[in-house]
Amino acid sequence: MTTDEIQLVPASQFSMEELTAIYNRTRVDYMVPMPMNVARLAEYVKVYDINLENSLVAAHDGEMLGVAMLGVRKERAWITRLGVLPNTRRGGVGKALMGGLIENAARLRLDFVMLEVIKNNTPAHQLFLKTIFHEIGELLVLRRAPLMPPPDPVIADAQRLDRFDALRLVERNHRMLPWTNQSESMVNAQDVSGLHLTLEDGSRGWLVYQRQKFTLTRFVFETEVGAPVSMAYAILSHLHNQYPRLDTQIENIRVDDPHLPAFYEMGYMESFRRVEMWRGSLPAGLAGFRL
Ligand SMILES: CC(C)(COP(=O)(O)OP(=O)(O)OC[C@H]1O[C@@H](n2cnc3c(N)ncnc32)[C@H](O)[C@@H]1OP(=O)(O)O)[C@@H](O)C(=O)NCCC(=O)NCCS
Numbered sequence: 001m002t003t004d005e006i007q008l009v010p011a012s013q014f015s016m017e018e019l020t021a022i023y024n025r026t027r028v029d030y031m032v033p034m035p036m037n038v039a040r041l042a043e044y045v046k047v048y049d050i051n052l053e054n055s056l057v058a059a060h061d062g063e064m065l066g067v068a069m070l071g072v073r074k075e076r077a078w079i080t081r082l083g084v085l086p087n088t089r090r091g092g093v094g095k096a097l098m099g100g101l102i103e104n105a106a107r108l109r110l111d112f113v114m115l116e117v118i119k120n121n122t123p124a125h126q127l128f129l130k131t132i133f134h135e136i137g138e139l140l141v142l143r144r145a146p147l148m149p150p151p152d153p154v155i156a157d158a159q160r161l162d163r164f165d166a167l168r169l170v171e172r173n174h175r176m177l178p179w180t181n182q183s184e185s186m187v188n189a190q191d192v193s194g195l196h197l198t199l200e201d202g203s204r205g206w207l208v209y210q211r212q213k214f215t216l217t218r219f220v221f222e223t224e225v226g227a228p229v230s231m232a233y234a235i236l237s238h239l240h241n242q243y244p245r246l247d248t249q250i251e252n253i254r255v256d257d258p259h260l261p262a263f264y265e266m267g268y269m270e271s272f273r274r275v276e277m278w279r280g281s282l283p284a285g286l287a288g289f290r291l
Pocket of ligand 1 (some may be wrong): 030081082083084085088089090091092093095096116117118121122124125126127128130177207273
């Protein structure tokens with residue numbers, strides 16, 4: 001097969017079952033196993049604003065060879081779920097998929113594209129450098145096991161935030177977070193709520209999170225006044241007292257996030273790291289955002 005023979009077909013022409021199957025087949029040997037089922041992929045498409053018309057399946061002679069998806073939001077796009085069948089790699093399929101997605105994004109007038117790659121995934125990292133992505137920094141995926149006894153809650157005025165108030169805080173937050181943690185992801189996710197704390201010394205801050213059946217996840221936090229580490233420690237002490245049985249898994253926290261030491265103090269462990277990469281620079285419409 002030559003690269004001219006690789007067909008790029010909109011992912012919207014395939015069923016969720018077919019997309020799930022090709023995705024899983026491209027990931028059988030992946031560094032961090034993340035198999036999907038149809039329900040999970042459908043949820044992923046919804047939460048991350050995946051545009052299936054502009055996502056692509058690579059095919060040859062009626063056989064699916066690989067897949068790559070494009071998330072679309074205001075003035076930015078996201079590349080995700082890229083994979084090529086193991087026995088088809090190094091034949092230009094990955095590059096063709098990347099080129100196709102970048103072209104589709106450009107047709108939507110989106111020149112600013114984000115992605116994340118697991119650290120030390122050399123083939124993907126090289127491919128992204130080749131397609132003119134540059135590194136922004138490292139991201140952490142952290143876990144805190146369930147049933148770890150939490151410390152006593154730090155004395156504070158603690159207010160629970162319902163979904164409406166929690167989302168209002170997240171939407172006001174002008175940081176260009178990784179795609180998974182952006183306000184749109186929180187708005188699209190179910191069972192989102194939050195905690196707002198005021199400490200005795202006047203420090204104030206909040207955490208917005210998603211509570212799934214067995215897991216706390218999707219954390220967005222902000223210190224409004226005071227020191228981020230003590231603020232985060234206080235908020236986590238309240239959160240884990242409230243949900244002592246739940247597992248906690250959070251992803252894409254920047255390594256230089258000032259709240260991070262509180263997470264380690266609270267028993268969070270690093271599961272793995274990703275590298276955040278951008279193509280192009282922040283567009284004018286997002287100029288008010290900071291990293
Ligand atoms: C990453 C992946 C999609 C690349 O697909 P592919 O079809 O093999 O890529 P291509 O043949 O188009 O290669 C394009 C470029 O990527 C880089 N590359 C690909 N495989 C590489 C490898 N094993 N080592 C180093 N660089 C590699 C090279 O720069 C290559 O250009 P070159 O062939 O001119 O040297 C594929 O390895 C894969 O599916 N991996 C598992 C899933 C995965 O890691 N997905 C990305 C998650 S972020």
